[in-house]
Amino acid sequence: MKNTEEIKDYPLYVAGKPQKAQQWLEVLDKYKHNLIARVALADNKIIEKAIRAAVKAEKEMAALQPFQKQKILLHCVQRFSEMRTELIDILIAEGGKPRSAASAEVERLINTFQIAADAVTQLDDGRMIPLAVTPVASGYQGFIKQVPIGAVSLISPFNFPFNLTAHKIAPAIAAGCPFVLKPASLTPISALKIAEVLAETDLPKGAFSVLPCPREHADVLVTDERFKLLSFTGSDVVGWDMKARAGHKKVTLELGGNAAVLIEADTEISEALIDRLISGAYGHAGQVCISVQRILIHHDIYTDVKKKLLVKLKKLKAADPQLETTIIGPMIKENEAIRLKKWVDKAIKKGAKLLIGGELNGVMFEPTLLENVDKSLEIYKDEAFGPIVILEKYKTFEQGIEKINLSRFGLQAGIYTQNLNKMLYAWNHLAVGGVIINDIPTFRVDNMPYGGVKDSGLGKEGIHSAIRDMQEERVLVIKQ
Incomplete structure (x- = not known):
């Protein structure tokens, strides 16, 4: 991927085997905008073949023993580790992700498969339950x-x-489930590289397919009753529409939010804290489900925090993602950057104060800080998914918690305080899937349950939680 003048063709993977197709999707470098690759696109016939293969593979996948699953997953760990440099370059090119963030994501890819390999032998897959809770069930x-x-x-x-x-x-x-996966059309190469490694393993024939395809062809992945579960990560509008059309299958949704961090007056406003806020707000151009979008600051320290943020932000610019020093790279496409610019301009017209940023150059959006934003506007109540942060004051801790809960989203929230009672109050009263104390809501470790409430989704990701979602309990009763 370093030589972007060389255009590479990637096959899709249907029933575990690479296959070219009649149509191709062009993949552009998100910073340079040059063509870097083409990926094969699945049509309806290929998708049907993949579904039939997955259904046919159900029994063989279910019969895999823990040591067999572990061997497959550990092979992936080894190969991804060997391919680390190539995978980082792919992520920078097709995703526009800054090099440091791309390196961290590839490390998480490796860790996620390692955690799954460990989980295979750690999960409790059976238990005995006492039934003699009434005389009728005695024996x-x-x-x-x-x-x-x-x-x-x-x-x-x-x-x-x-x-x-x-x-x-x-x-x-x-979990032992065959699958058909559709990657995002903007970044399909990454999933195809995972498929390339899976094809080297002893997975049963037909156990997996990775199919880049247009949205209209992919709709069958939502509606087809041969699938027993749909797992979707993306926008809330698309996700809830999918759930409404998914039929009888189980649905898990991770749909993002507009995450808030609250800073109490007992917090030391150190340089490390300011750096952490900036990394959580502007890393990967804010295109993170749990990116810091709102910073709520106790009125006693509001001016101090704002001043220190501005000092740092004046030195921060959107830049080439290839550079080790880059925090903010390009947004994924120009339409998204234009949409965000309209949101910022609308907020300013409605009385918001632009403290810094707001400038757009193609896909490069400068880090932006606003205050006094009208709460009825999209930029406040919806997911910005860009390098934008809103500052606001609060007087009491309870008031700050109420302000966070006004959002229609509820993925994660960050709370800075040294008071244990306030920590517990936040945990008890915040309507979110995760409360992060003395850190930003952007914190996530790959073995923790991760998912939101309200418009942020349904169900949990995280290896152990996702495995359980892909399994069901089967009861055996024996009369003695």
Whole structure:
């Protein structure tokens, strides 16, 4: 991928085998805008072949023993480690992700498969339950085991094309479920590189397919009843529409948000804290589901925090993602940058104060800080998914928590305080999937349960949680 003048063709993977197609999707370097690759596009016939293969592979996948699953997952760990440099270059080119962030994501890809390999031998797949809770059940014994749910459909997003794809594929293998995955059309190469490695393993024939395809062809992954689960990561509008059309299958949704961080007056406003806020707000041009979009600051320290943020932000510019020093690279496409510019301009017209930034040059959006933003505007209540942060004051801790909860989203929130009672109050009263104390809401480790409430989604990611979603309990009752 370093030589961007060389255009490479990538096959899709149907029923575990590479295959070219009649149509191709062009993939552009998101910073330089030159053509870097073409990927084969699946049509309806290829998708049908993949679904049939997945259903046919259900029994063989379910029969895989823990040591067999672990061997497959560890092979992926080894190969991804060997391919680390190539994978980083792919992520920078097709995703526009700054080099340091790309390196961190590839490391998470490796770790996610390692966690899944460990989980295969650590999960409790069966237990005994006492049934003699009434005289009628005396003499009966109950047992429960976890069994794979069956074939699953997976749809992954553009912003973490390696790691969020891994968070769907690795649990499916560990759970014993064949799968068909559609990667994001803006960043399809990453998923195809994962498929390339999976094709080297002993997965049963037909156990996996990775199919770049137009949205109209991919709709069958949502509606087809042969799939027993749909896992989608993306926008809330698209996700909830999918759920409404998914039929009887289980649905898990990770849909993003407009994450807030609250800073209490007992917090030391150190340089490290300011750096952390900036990394959580502007890293990968803010194109992160749990990117810091709102910073709520106690009125006693508001001026100090704002001043220190501005000092740092004056030195921060959107730049070439190839550079080690870059924090903010390009937005994924120009239409998204234009949409964000309109949101900023509208906020300013409605009385918001632009503290810094707001400048747009193609796909490069400068880090932007606003205050006094009208709460009815899109930039406040919706997901900006760009390098924009809104500052606001609060007086009491309870008031700050209420302000966070006004959002229709509820993925994660960050709370800075040294008071244990306030930590517990936040945990008890915040309507979010995760409360992060003394750190930004952008914090995530790949083995923790991860997912939101309200418009932020349904169900949990994280290896152990995702494996359980892809399995179901089966009860055995024995009369003695």
